[in-house]
Amino acid sequence: MRTLSQGQIAVGTDLPELSIDLTPTMVISTALATMDFTPVHHDVAAARAQGSQDIFVNILTTMGLVERYVTDWTGPEVMITAINVKLGVPAYAGDRLVFTGTVTAESGGEYTVEVRGRVSLGDHAVGTVRFRPPGESA
Amino acid sequence: MTTVLTTPESVRELLAALAERQMAAGETPGAPAPDPVNLPMIRHWTAAMGDRNPVYTDEEFAARSVHGGIVAPPAMAQVWTMPGLGGERSPTPVDDVLAALDEHGFTGVVATNCEQTYHRYLRPGDRLVPATRMTGFAGPKRTALGEGYFVTWEVTWYASGEAVNSMVFRVLKFRPRERKSQPGIRKSYPLRPAVNRDTEFFWEGVRKGELRIQRCARCGELRHPPGPMCPRCRSADRTHVTASGVGTVYSYVVHHHPPVPGRETPFVVAVVELPEGVRIVGNVVDCRYEEVGIGMPVRVAYRRMDEDLILPMWVPRES
Numbered sequence: 001m002r003t004l005s006q007g008q009i010a011v012g013t014d015l016p017e018l019s020i021d022l023t024p025t026m027v028i029s030t031a032l033a034t035m036d037f038t039p040v041h042h043d044v045a046a047a048r049a050q051g052s053q054d055i056f057v058n059i060l061t062t063m064g065l066v067e068r069y070v071t072d073w074t075g076p077e078v079m080i081t082a083i084n085v086k087l088g089v090p091a092y093a094g095d096r097l098v099f100t101g102t103v104t105a106e107s108g109g110e111y112t113v114e115v116r117g118r119v120s121l122g123d124h125a126v127g128t129v130r131f132r133p134p135g136e137s138a
Numbered sequence: 139m140t141t142v143l144t145t146p147e148s149v150r151e152l153l154a155a156l157a158e159r160q161m162a163a164g165e166t167p168g169a170p171a172p173d174p175v176n177l178p179m180i181r182h183w184t185a186a187m188g189d190r191n192p193v194y195t196d197e198e199f200a201a202r203s204v205h206g207g208i209v210a211p212p213a214m215a216q217v218w219t220m221p222g223l224g225g226e227r228s229p230t231p232v233d234d235v236l237a238a239l240d241e242h243g244f245t246g247v248v249a250t251n252c253e254q255t256y257h258r259y260l261r262p263g264d265r266l267v268p269a270t271r272m273t274g275f276a277g278p279k280r281t282a283l284g285e286g287y288f289v290t291w292e293v294t295w296y297a298s299g300e301a302v303n304s305m306v307f308r309v310l311k312f313r314p315r316e317r318k319s320q321p322g323i324r325k326s327y328p329l330r331p332a333v334n335r336d337t338e339f340f341w342e343g344v345r346k347g348e349l350r351i352q353r354c355a356r357c358g359e360l361r362h363p364p365g366p367m368c369p370r371c372r373s374a375d376r377t378h379v380t381a382s383g384v385g386t387v388y389s390y391v392v393h394h395h396p397p398v399p400g401r402e403t404p405f406v407v408a409v410v411e412l413p414e415g416v417r418i419v420g421n422v423v424d425c426r427y428e429e430v431g432i433g434m435p436v437r438v439a440y441r442r443m444d445e446d447l448i449l450p451m452w453v454p455r456e457s
Contacts, residue, residue: 030187033186083213087252
């Protein structure tokens with residue numbers, strides 16, 4: 001499994017789109033794998049009782065999926081240094097989360113990718129992921 | 139005994155003063171992670187996320203990689219110190235501020251920002267201890283959800299005293315908008331029909347439980363909505379008939395947005411065709427909007443909207 005090196009990454013490059021079907025299994029298994037047992041992430045009745053249309057993805061999972069989106073593209077051996085996410089509309093079970101991204105900056109061997117995760121209601125998460133390709137010392 | 143006045147200004151000052159104190163309190167350590175960083179939890183997490191990066195779970199690949207061994211996904215930072223099912227959340231300086239906001243009606247909460255910085259990758263065996271300090275308090279601000287305050291805090295995770303990860307987290311605590319129509323109190327319905335000399339007979343009929351249709355007094359043509367002159371023979375002489383009160387849905391829309399004063403969305407607005415030969419616009423009620431369809435048999439029903447106003451609406455009927 002290869003990792004992109006510095007010469008293979010250019011500012012302006014678009015990342016391939018990643019589309020994730022938010023099945024109830026996906027929403028629930030990720031919530032529990034992130035140790036988040038808040039009922040709105042696994043109990044439909046509890047989610048509806050508090051005004052949500054369905055169970056929805058928890059924030060720790062949003063962070064995980066944003067990270068995965070970038071490392072799926074870079075390959076395994078980059079060093080992720082920061083993930084900044086502005087949270088938007090909920091990502092409900094039954095919806096689809098589609099990530100798009102663009103490399104927007106490079107500074108001292110550290111790259112910034114702007115990531116946008118959209119669902120049918122609008123932007124679920126918009127933010128940046130920063131990483132260093134292998135061979136670049138911090 | 140002094141009287142405490144709670145004006146908006148005093149609430150604002152009280153909250154700001156509390157926030158200042160809590161921000162000055164600095165960093166408060168929380169409970170150490172129940173388990174050290176470990177491969178089983180990493181495996182569950184990567185499987186659920188669909189993350190196939192082998193540096194997290196493949197010992198051989200990881201050993202040959204830049205990491206020299208298994209590392210945890212950076213985005214798992216917060217996972218290690220989550221209280222888990224039935225676990226107790228340890229107190230932080232932010233708690234009192236959130237509680238005070240609740241107490242003053244800012245009961246809604248929505249997270250707005252999550253910013254994580256990873257100083258180094260975590261390895262199995264790392265034992266994390268979180269520490270939280272409150273770093274920001276801004277408001278009151280008008281937002282799409284209602285008036286509210288932004289509260290920001292920063293968590294730093296330590297492994298053997300070394301700061302390994304940190305997270306800035308921001309929430310909006312807002313005052314939820316008033317829910318309309320408390321039971322037992324009938325407010326005045328905000329929308330009024332235009333009643334004039336042409337339409338007066340129609341609204342008088344509604345008050346009596348009659349669905350009245352204007353008829354030309356010369357040629358007998360029925361017309362709706364009512365108007366001053368017959369479109370067929372141009373006579374200004376008019377009278378009316380009382381319709382049977384049944385009809386079928388000729389066309390309809392489901393209104394979701396924008397909000398309409400006095401109404402809960404979604405609602406159905408239909409064009410109902412009467413057997414008498416005219417069409418009339420009205421709401422279809424007493425059924426879910428998904429059940430409404432073209433050709434649906436309906437009958438008129440009179441709904442009291444407030445002390446003065448009754449509106450004709452349409453309810454399902456057996457065909």
